[in-house]
Amino acid sequence: MASSTPYTVRWGILATGWIAETFTKDLLTNPASRDVHDVRHEVVAVSSSSSKDRAADFIKQVNAPSTTKAYGSYHELVADPDVDIIYVATPHSHHFQNAMLALTAGKNVLCEKSLTVTAAQTRKLIETARSKNLFFMEAVWTRYFPLSIKVRELITSGALGNVYRTIADLSVGRDAPEGKIDFPDSNRMVNADLAGGALLDLGIYALTWVFQSLYHTQPEEEKEAPNVIAAVNKYHTGADETTSIILQFPKHKSHGIALTSLRVASEPDNKDTAGASIRIQGGLGEIQVVGPAYRPHQLRIITKESDGKAEVIDFTIPKDKERDWGHGMFWEADEAARCLRDGQKQSKTLPWSESIVIMEVMDETLRQGGVTYPEVISTDVFDPQSPLNTGKR
Numbered sequence: 001m002a003s004s005t006p007y008t009v010r011w012g013i014l015a016t017g018w019i020a021e022t023f024t025k026d027l028l029t030n031p032a033s034r035d036v037h038d039v040r041h042e043v044v045a046v047s048s049s050s051s052k053d054r055a056a057d058f059i060k061q062v063n064a065p066s067t068t069k070a071y072g073s074y075h076e077l078v079a080d081p082d083v084d085i086i087y088v089a090t091p092h093s094h095h096f097q098n099a100m101l102a103l104t105a106g107k108n109v110l111c112e113k114s115l116t117v118t119a120a121q122t123r124k125l126i127e128t129a130r131s132k133n134l135f136f137m138e139a140v141w142t143r144y145f146p147l148s149i150k151v152r153e154l155i156t157s158g159a160l161g162n163v164y165r166t167i168a169d170l171s172v173g174r175d176a177p178e179g180k181i182d183f184p185d186s187n188r189m190v191n192a193d194l195a196g197g198a199l200l201d202l203g204i205y206a207l208t209w210v211f212q213s214l215y216h217t218q219p220e221e222e223k224e225a226p227n228v229i230a231a232v233n234k235y236h237t238g239a240d241e242t243t244s245i246i247l248q249f250p251k252h253k254s255h256g257i258a259l260t261s262l263r264v265a266s267e268p269d270n271k272d273t274a275g276a277s278i279r280i281q282g283g284l285g286e287i288q289v290v291g292p293a294y295r296p297h298q299l300r301i302i303t304k305e306s307d308g309k310a311e312v313i314d315f316t317i318p319k320d321k322e323r324d325w326g327h328g329m330f331w332e333a334d335e336a337a338r339c340l341r342d343g344q345k346q347s348k349t350l351p352w353s354e355s356i357v358i359m360e361v362m363d364e365t366l367r368q369g370g371v372t373y374p375e376v377i378s379t380d381v382f383d384p385q386s387p388l389n390t391g392k393r
């Protein structure tokens with residue numbers, strides 16, 4: 001018999017930057033505000049590699065319970081016996097070392113995108129999670145949106161016929177005079193020491209739409225790794241600034257076109273007038289996904305049957321009115337909670353095997369573009385005393 005008591009997950013937050021704040025505020029919303037009643041979340045500890053004070057400020061900033069523990073190091077957080085799962089919210093450069101730190105301490109992990117800098121690092125993390133019987137998931141929040149679920153249902157129901165092509169773009173329009181990009185060179189978006197660049201930060205979302213529509217929705221035995229043809233422009237920091245990828249899935253005769261750029265914008269006026277950022281095209285019609293690829297808000301479904309008329313479905317992100325907050329990251333947290341409750345070590349919506357194939361596509365793209373990152377962030381040898389774990393910058 002199903003229990004009426006929601007299953008509670010106790011979170012530890014590793015790092016205190018922008019996304020850590022956004023995600024933690026989502027964890028603290030009332031699940032009932034999104035009509036979820038089977039799981040709930042507690043934030044029991046927050047760690048900052050900068051200082052314990054920084055962690056304490058963060059706890060106040062997000063209005064977490066006063067019992068939440070503040071730690072001045074990632075090592076202390078992963079050793080806390082009250083924590084069930086660690087949310088890794090550092091820059092991409094740090095994900096491998098930080099997630100290994102947590103897994104080797106026996107903690108389940110939800111790790112921000114891009115999962116790692118290299119596919120070898122992803123494989124190592126997955127081997128570690130498997131050998132320690134722990135839950136591990138890449139935090140591609142968009143996959144858990146009701147909008148994404150609807151898109152996958154439409155594809156698998158055959159509403160579009162065979163899907164032959166997906167075009168997906170996430171570009172942020174930060175071109176600046178004299179060949180510059182409007183981020184300081186030290187910013188994680190362009191800083192090679194922090195695994196900066198368009199592909200790992202934004203291109204992962206364009207690839208998410210290609211994979212959701214052309215790979216994930218295939219029966220298990222039909223899934224195939226694609227051939228990759230990439231064009232990459234590098235910025236003077238060595239990170240990629242504009243990257244375009246053609247993915248060819250030979251068995252299914254389908255193509256994915258994943259686009260990302262720090263210079264041009266997929267939504268120049270943020271008002272949906274530029275058209276859909278994502279088009280999923282089948283023999284019988286197409287789905288247009290409107291809004292930024294990471295947080296889209298509308299579907300337009302145009303099929304031969306509808307005679308060219310679009311069925312438009314709007315999706316709003318529910319807000320917890322008491323906290324005046326709701327960003328949309330809570331759905332991935334709910335997924336992690338249900339996996340922990342049910343003893344599943346990976347999410348069916350983004351299984352380990354798929355994270356590996358996507359990282360392999362990114363590896364190949366960066367190889368073709370001649371983008372390389374420093375050894376300290378691209379090694380797949382775990383070092384608990386790495387500066388990425390100790391915060392010694």
Ligand SMILES: NC(=O)C1=CN([C@@H]2O[C@H](COP(=O)(O)OP(=O)(O)OC[C@H]3O[C@@H](n4cnc5c(N)ncnc54)[C@H](OP(=O)(O)O)[C@@H]3O)[C@@H](O)[C@H]2O)C=CC1
Nearest residue numbers: 015016017018019020048049050089090091092112113114
């Ligand atoms: N899902 C989503 O929508 C989004 C996901 N992201 C992902 O989240 C991750 C973090 O991004 P974001 O929050 O924007 O980044 P921020 O720069 O805002 O925060 C990163 C945090 O990591 C910690 N950190 C540890 N070492 C370093 C270092 N050498 N340089 C900078 N920070 C360091 C710091 O926390 P402390 O000092 O407390 O240890 C810092 O506050 C990235 O992987 C990014 O791709 C980002 C934005 C949106």
Ligand SMILES: O=C1OC[C@@H](O)[C@H](O)[C@H]1O
Nearest residue numbers: 113172189201202205294
């Ligand atoms: O994941 C992300 O989504 C939103 C973007 O603004 C941000 O750069 C990226 O990290």
